[in-house]
Amino acid sequence: MIDYSIKVHDVSKTYKSGDIRVNALERISFMLKKGEFAAIVGPSGSGKSTLMNILGTIDKPSSGEVYVDGIATAKMNGDELAVFRNKKLGFIFQAFNLINGLDAEQNVELPLMVTPMPNSERRKKSDALLVQLGLGNRLKLKPSQLSGGEQQRVAVARALINNPALILADEPTGDLDSKTGEEVIKLLKKICKDDKVTIVMVTHNLDTTKYCDRIIHLKDGRIEKEELVK
Amino acid sequence: MNLKDIFWLSYKDLREKKIRTALTVIMVVIGVASIIALTSQTQGISQSIQTSLESLGPTSIILTSSSSTGFTVADTARLSTLPNVSSVIPILTGSVNVYANSQNVSATLIGISSEGLQSLLGVINLYQGSIFQDTIAPSAVIGYSIAFPTALAGKQNIIVGQPATIKLSGKGGETLTLPIIGILQRYGTSVIPIDTGVIVSMQAAEVLLHKDSFNIILVKANNVSSVNELSLLITTVYGSSARVLTTQQLLETTSSIIGSITILFVIIAGISLVVAAIGIMNIMLIAVYERTHEIGILKALGFKNRHILTVFLFQALLIGIIGGIIGILVGAGASYSLSAIISGAQASTNSNTRNSGSGVFVAGSARSGSFSGGGATFAAGASPATSSGAGLSSLSYSPVFTPITILEAILVAVIVSVVAGVYPAIRASKMEPIEALREL
Numbered sequence: 001m002i003d004y005s006i007k008v009h010d011v012s013k014t015y016k017s018g019d020i021r022v023n024a025l026e027r028i029s030f031m032l033k034k035g036e037f038a039a040i041v042g043p044s045g046s047g048k049s050t051l052m053n054i055l056g057t058i059d060k061p062s063s064g065e066v067y068v069d070g071i072a073t074a075k076m077n078g079d080e081l082a083v084f085r086n087k088k089l090g091f092i093f094q095a096f097n098l099i100n101g102l103d104a105e106q107n108v109e110l111p112l113m114v115t116p117m118p119n120s121e122r123r124k125k126s127d128a129l130l131v132q133l134g135l136g137n138r139l140k141l142k143p144s145q146l147s148g149g150e151q152q153r154v155a156v157a158r159a160l161i162n163n164p165a166l167i168l169a170d171e172p173t174g175d176l177d178s179k180t181g182e183e184v185i186k187l188l189k190k191i192c193k194d195d196k197v198t199i200v201m202v203t204h205n206l207d208t209t210k211y212c213d214r215i216i217h218l219k220d221g222r223i224e225k226e227e228l229v230k
Numbered sequence: 231m232n233l234k235d236i237f238w239l240s241y242k243d244l245r246e247k248k249i250r251t252a253l254t255v256i257m258v259v260i261g262v263a264s265i266i267a268l269t270s271q272t273q274g275i276s277q278s279i280q281t282s283l284e285s286l287g288p289t290s291i292i293l294t295s296s297s298s299t300g301f302t303v304a305d306t307a308r309l310s311t312l313p314n315v316s317s318v319i320p321i322l323t324g325s326v327n328v329y330a331n332s333q334n335v336s337a338t339l340i341g342i343s344s345e346g347l348q349s350l351l352g353v354i355n356l357y358q359g360s361i362f363q364d365t366i367a368p369s370a371v372i373g374y375s376i377a378f379p380t381a382l383a384g385k386q387n388i389i390v391g392q393p394a395t396i397k398l399s400g401k402g403g404e405t406l407t408l409p410i411i412g413i414l415q416r417y418g419t420s421v422i423p424i425d426t427g428v429i430v431s432m433q434a435a436e437v438l439l440h441k442d443s444f445n446i447i448l449v450k451a452n453n454v455s456s457v458n459e460l461s462l463l464i465t466t467v468y469g470s471s472a473r474v475l476t477t478q479q480l481l482e483t484t485s486s487i488i489g490s491i492t493i494l495f496v497i498i499a500g501i502s503l504v505v506a507a508i509g510i511m512n513i514m515l516i517a518v519y520e521r522t523h524e525i526g527i528l529k530a531l532g533f534k535n536r537h538i539l540t541v542f543l544f545q546a547l548l549i550g551i552i553g554g555i556i557g558i559l560v561g562a563g564a565s566y567s568l569s570a571i572i573s574g575a576q577a578s579t580n581s582n583t584r585n586s587g588s589g590v591f592v593a594g595s596a597r598s599g600s601f602s603g604g605g606a607t608f609a610a611g612a613s614p615a616t617s618s619g620a621g622l623s624s625l626s627y628s629p630v631f632t633p634i635t636i637l638e639a640i641l642v643a644v645i646v647s648v649v650a651g652v653y654p655a656i657r658a659s660k661m662e663p664i665e666a667l668r669e670l
Contacts, residue, residue: 058530058663079534086532097527097667101242111531113235158531 005165005198006032006055011064013050013221024050026221028064032214034165035196037189039209042218048202049170051218055200056089056168057081069165086111090159090197092188094171096151098143098158104130105139108157115162129157133187149180156187160195167191169201173208185211231537240545243517251549254513258553258643259560261503265639266561267568268495270629274569276488278418278627283477283484286350286421288454289316291461292480293447294473300443301472309449312463314456319346322435322444325399326428328376330388335379337372339396340427341435341444350422350448359390359412368434370394371412373425388413396428398439406438418627422446503642507650510549514654518542525658526666539659546651547644554643558636565629 013025025047032038040048053059054066057073058081065074068088076084090111091097098107108126117125130139133153143151152172159167169188173181189211192199201212209215210229217224244251293309295301306318322341327334344364348354354361357377362369377388388394388410398404408428417424436442449464451457457476465474518525525538 053664056530058667082529082532082534084532085530091530097523099242099524099527101246102238106238110528113231113239114532114534114537119232119234162532 003034004031005034005036005069006030006200007067008055009065009067011051011054011061011066013047013054013059014062023221025054025061028221028223030216030223030226032198032200034198035192036214037192037199037212038201038214038216039212040200040202040216040218041204041206041209042224045220046218047221048218050221052168052170052200052202055166056091057085082114086114087162088165090162090164090167092152092155092159092167092169092172094174096143096148096155096175098151098154100143103140103142104135104146104154104157107143107154108161110158111162126157126161129160130154133157147180148176149183152176152180152184153187156184156191160191160197163195164197167197167199169199171202171204173203173205178207181205181208231540236540236544237548239541240548243521243545244548247517250513250516254510254549255553255556257506257509258503258550258647259557261499261506261646262554262557262639262643263561263564264502265496265499265642266558266631266635267564267629268499269492269635270561270565270631271568271572272488272492272495273630273632273635274627276485277630279484279488280481282418282421283481286477287450288477289451289457290477291449291451291457291464292421292475292477293449293464293468294475295443295445295471296473297471300441300445301447302443306447308467309447309464312460312467314452314460315449316452317349317450319343319349319448319450320432320444321346321350321422321446321448322432322439322441323422323446324435324439324441326396327399328372328388328428329395329397330392333379333381333387335376335381336426337376337396338423338427339398339435339438340422340424340429341432341439342429343432346432346448347429349450351417351424355415355417357413357415359410361412362429362431362434364431364433366431366433366437368406368408368430368438369411370408371414371429372410373414373423373427373429374416375425376428377413394428396438503646506553507646510546510647510650511654514542514546514651515657517545518654518658521658522661522666522669525661526663526669529661529663530667535659538661539655542655542658543648543651546647546655549651550644550647551640553647554640557643558639561639562629562631565631569627569629 008028008030011025011028012023015022015024028047028051040051042048050059054061057066057076061074065072067073068084071084071088073081073084099110102110105123105126108129109122112122112125127136127139130136133156135150135153135157138146138150138154143154146154152175159169167188172184172188176184185208188199188201191197201208203209212229215227215229217226293301300322301320303320306320309315309318319342324339326337326339328337342350344361347361356371357374359371362371372388372394377386378384379387390410390413393407393409395405395407398406408430414424414429430438432444449460451460457478461474461476461479464472468474528538
């Protein structure tokens with residue numbers, strides 16, 4: 001039996017604006033195996049962001065269901081979703097979205113702040129991750145003191161700190177130069193394989209899809225085609 | 231979320247926006263400082279008056295003449311025959327100016343027997359020299375503020391053995407030269423303005439002021455329980471020709487005046503705190519708006535509504551605590567300057583109130599509503615425990631800070647800040663992560 005980590009089942013999202021109904025997503029279904037690295041590509045307005053938001057449980061589908069590690073998320077309330085995101089998901093954003101007033105360590109520890117983990121254990125974990133990502137000499141620096149690539153690596157560490165089942169990466173290389181971008185993608189690939197974490201990445205950059213296992217092409221809210229990369 | 235995390239998430243925003251934080255904190259500081267400064271004044275004044283009235287003794291009854299003729303020996307004789315009277319002390323006062331070494335100080339000439347002075351002051355504490363004899367020879371003991379005038383900021387102007395020129399107030403303004411034989415220690419607040427007094431024997435005062443009567447009589451009852459009965463009896467005897475006041479009445483009158491002033495002060499301080507609350511709410515709403523994106527990130531990472539609420543409420547709490555502590559320090563500083571300013575104003579109104587001759591018991595009548603002031607050095611801790619004098623006519627006090635006032639001020643600051651932070655914090659906590667993340 002195949003161990004599926006993500007199951008997207010018949011998900012639609014409709015926005016109503018007055019009398020006009022806009023179908024952002026129409027009957028999307030796909031499944032990802034544990035440790036699979038998937039890319040979602042498509043022109044703007046194709047529904048990539050909506051799909052990412054629904055996978056990230058910060059938006060709800062109009063119909064359909066999303067299962068992460070077998071847990072159905074569509075009917076959860078705000079607090080349940082918060083706990084779910086905290087335990088199961090990791091986020092990597094295009095603009096890094098680190099918190100400016102906090103140093104690298106504190107930023108990485110943010111998801112653990114709402115768990116009962118003791119401070120010392122938390123610090124050990126975040127430092128180990130940052131060292132592993134080559135930021136051992138950047139622990140106490142603020143985001144404004146770090147380069148773009150370093151900031152994104154801090155964000156990757158933050159996404160990993162809670163041992164998530166699924167990492168959602170929204171244009172992770174969009175704000176980086178191509179060399180740094182490629183390093184980040186290689187890093188994600190390594191995490192995928194080593195830690196058996198499923199990653200869904202939205203990208204415009206087709207170069208980066210060569211590291212992925214699966215590419216899902218979206219167009220007008222539908223899956224246009226789904227291809228496996230060898 | 232543990233306290234350290236809450237602190238960091240709240241504090242970092244305050245630290246990043248230093249000027250804005252400073253301005254918000256200043257609003258709280260002003261509110262707290264005004265509570266501290268104003269209540270410590272009323273408490274200081276109240277305590278000072280209470281101490282001096284108590285030192286005058288609970289058995290004291292004070293008669294001031296309301297007629298131009300004043301009291302005579304016949305009055306003292308008559309009062310002595312009343313039941314339960316233990317002693318009768320006549321006092322004659324008049325307004326004068328003292329000239330010495332090119333300093334001019336307004337003062338009160340006080341005629342009293344040496345025995346009466348002893349009874350009035352409790353203990354005669356001399357800084358220098360000796361007390362006068364009960365003879366007609368006009369040798370004077372002067373109050374501390376005459377020897378050390380405020381204008382010289384603590385420097386001695388008159389020494390014992392030196393003659394000083396006094397000029398009588400009013401028309402004519404006769405000038406006399408008196409030998410100074412003694413200087414009293416500071417007595418502070420007093421019914422009779424001892425610190426700004428030129429004290430001579432009764433016989434000498436009668437000659438100097440051209441009077442054979444006196445304007446004040448201090449009657450002491452045998453015991454506390456007979457005071458009210460005795461004061462009623464005296465009131466019946468004198469009718470409208472004398473004002474009769476007991477220490478107890480003075481205490482009640484002054485405490486009711488001070489009570490009203492306190493309410494007024496609390497209202498003033500309250501208004502400044504309301505202004506502070508509106509300011510905090512305003513600033514917090516701006517902060518919430520600015521941190522919208524950050525709130526979105528935190529929510530995406532698994533922060534619940536109540537976590538966000540806690541962070542913002544804690545931020546308001548921090549503003550309250552910082553503002554409260556600084557406010558207490560600023561308030562304490564302001565308090566001492568304020569009491570100095572008040573006494574300075576008192577000193578300058580001295581001569582006006584003095585000219586009325588019998589108007590020594592200013593605070594005794596609720597109508598006059600002001601204390602005529604004497605000694606004016608009120609720097610922090612400058613007045614040692616010498617306020618064993620008696621009464622009201624010269625106002626000398628240090629602001630009083632009670633732990634309860636300080637605690638209340640901090641508590642009020644914290645409550646006001648947190649209450650002001652509730653609405654912004656709720657708004658922050660209820661943000662939808664998807665919308666919050668969209669904001670940049």
